[in-house]
Amino acid sequence: MxxxxxxxxxxxxxxxxxxxxxxxxxxxxxxxxxxxxxxRMHRYRNGKVAAVLAVVYAALVLVLGVVSLVILLTVRDPILLSGVALVGVTFPLGWLIWWGWNLVPFANPVLLTVVLAGAGLLQAWLIWRIFRGRPVPGDEV
Structure with a gap:
């Protein structure tokens, strides 16, 4: 055809x-x-594996972020183990954001959770970019 x-x-x-x-x-x-x-767009050597890793990581970050936000907004005295887990999962950017958060004059825990989730999504994109490998030669889409 x-x-x-x-x-x-x-x-x-x-x-x-x-x-x-x-x-x-x-x-x-x-x-x-x-x-x-x-x-042209290319296929990558590890494209599918990298995409699966990135999607799983992004889903974990989003679940922890949503759970943290729900706890922050609904519980009177929140103990945020999910927030601590979010900081750990988003290492190394999460730790840098956590340590630098005291320098922000309008430190709000809800904003911190959103920023940590955004950093995690950025890292998910980086995981995909780094682990996908080089384009397969001669296999242009």
Missing amino acids: AGQATGRDSAPTFVEEGYGRASVKGSWVDAVVSREGRG
Whole structure:
């Protein structure tokens, strides 16, 4: 099923590729990638494993953050073991934020929890970027 788009308003065509994959040529994704000048999208050596690790880590950070916020907002005298766990899970950024938090004049525990969760999500993105590895040569999407 090989074909080629003939013009701007033509429908995208499916081009058969090896290993049972088919890509869409002439779609808006192809146009956006080529217009931005970023080159082609690649598959990565450890992309799936890195994505799973990052998603699991991000889910753990979000669960701890939400539990901490619920405890902070509903309990009169909160003992935040989940907040301490959030600081530990978001190491090293969490520890830096925790130590520097006394320097902030408007130190609010709810804001601290949100900032720690944001730092954890940033670290989840970094986990994905670092552990995905190099692009697989010749395997452009």
